[in-house]
Amino acid sequence: MTGLFAVMGWKGDIMETFNYLEIKPSQRFDDLDPNQDGNKNTKFADLIIDGKSIYQILKKHDMVPSLGWGSAENQREMIDYFLLIDHHEYMYNRYPVLVCPMCGDEECGFISVQIEREGDIVIWENFKKENDSNPINLGPFYFEINNYERAIRKTFGTVGFE
Template identity: 55%
Template sequence: MSKINRIETRRSKCYQDWEVKPEGQINTNFSDILIDGISIYDMLKKYEFIPCFGWGVQENQQQMVDYFLLNDMHPYLYWRYPLLVCAWCGDEECGFISVFVEREGNLVIWQDFRLEADNRSIPLGPFTFEWEEYEQAIRNTCIEGKSK
C-alpha cells in the first residue's frame, strides 16, 4: 500500500506581503492545498498558475468542488481536473495544470499531473488521501465572492 498523505487548505495569495509584486501582475487570493504541509502552489509555482479553489464566482467554485469530490465529470477531461489555472481569469483556454483523480474505497489518489494544452507530464505524485480528510479539505476551499 502506498503512503497516506495529509491534505489541508489555507488561504493564500500569489505574492506575500514581504514579496515584491512584479509590475502588471495580479495578486489573487485563493485557497491553497497543502499536501503533507507543503503548498501545491509552491510545488508548481514555476508554471505561473494558481489553485482553482476559493476564488472567482460562486458557481465556478462549486463546480470545482463537485469535480474534485467526484460528483461530476469534466466535460472533456473526464476524471482529470484543472487543479491550477490562470490567476487573472481561471479560464482553461489560458492553460492549466490538470490531475487525474480516482477513488478506491476510502482512498483518493491524485496522479498523472499534466501541463495542458501541451499534454506534458509533470513529475509529481502520486498522492493518496483518506476520503474523510480529503472531502473536508476540498469542501473548505469554497468561499463566497471574488477576491483579488
C-alpha cells in the same frame, strides 16, 4: 477500507500511511514582492499535501490553485469536480488543479491531475501541464476519504467571491 495502506511518499519511498490534505488561504504575491506590480494578486485556497504547498511546488508555471476563488457558482463546480460528483465536460477523470491567475480560464492553460476513488481512498496522479501535454513528476498521492472531503469542502468561499 480500514487500516494502513502502503503508499509512495514525496521522494518515492514507501510509507504506510495516507497523504494528508489541508487547505490554507494564500495569495500569488507576498506584500513586498516586486513582481506584484502590474499583476493580479490572486487569492486562493492553497492545497497543502503533507505540509507542502502545491502552489509553491508548481509556482514556476505561474498558475494558481483552482479552488477557493471566483464566483460562488465556479467554486461549487470545482468542488463537485474534486469530489467526483460531476465529471469535467471534456477531460473525463482529469481536473484543473492549477489555472490562470488572472481569470481562471482553462483556455489560458492549466495543470490537471487525474483523480480516482477506490473505496475510501482518493488518488491523485499523473499531473500534466495541459496545452502542451507535458507530464509533471509529482505524486501519486493517496488521501483517506474523510480528510479529503473535509478539506475540499472547506475551500468554498476561502477568499470570498467575485
